[in-house]
Amino acid sequence: MIRFLKGLILLPIAVVVVLLAVANRQPILLSLDPFSEGAPAFSVTLPLYALVFGAVAVGIVVGGIGAWLAQGETRRDRRRKTRELRRLQVETDRLRSDAAPAGRPGNPGRSSAPALPAPAARA
Template structure:
């Protein structure tokens, strides 16, 4: 069902992208020299659709990097909690072994830990 909905959404987007590329094949000059109007020192001739696609791709990359950097605190907190969880599980296991070794003849065991991984 999810695959069908993805196709239903992505197919019209793909059609629009192809139509955009076909309709905007004419070359445009991308100038990196803001001070020269006539003959810019740093310029590039490219199709308009390539310029648009490059701008969208750059926006996706910059947005992804910004999102990744913004979630640094969450990742750090998750790592710290994972270390604490491993330490507490080790301590619980040590206490289980200690309690069964201290009281000989008893089979009292702590319940097994709940695995959430």
């Protein structure tokens, strides 16, 4: 179902992109020199659709980098919590292994406290 919805949304977008590229094939001069109007030092001639697609691609990359940087604190917090969870799991396993032989008869050095129950599995 999701595949169908993606196709339903992406197909019209692809058609519009192709129509934009076909309709805007004329070359334009992209100048990166704001001081020289007649013969700019840094300029390139390319089709208009290439300029538009390039600008969209740069926008996607810049937006992705911005989102990645904004999520840095969340990733750091998750790593910290994962380390704490692993530490607690190791401690829980150690306590279980210490408490497991306690219930056996004939083990004088240990208390007869019941073993800790296993945690419920999460889905």
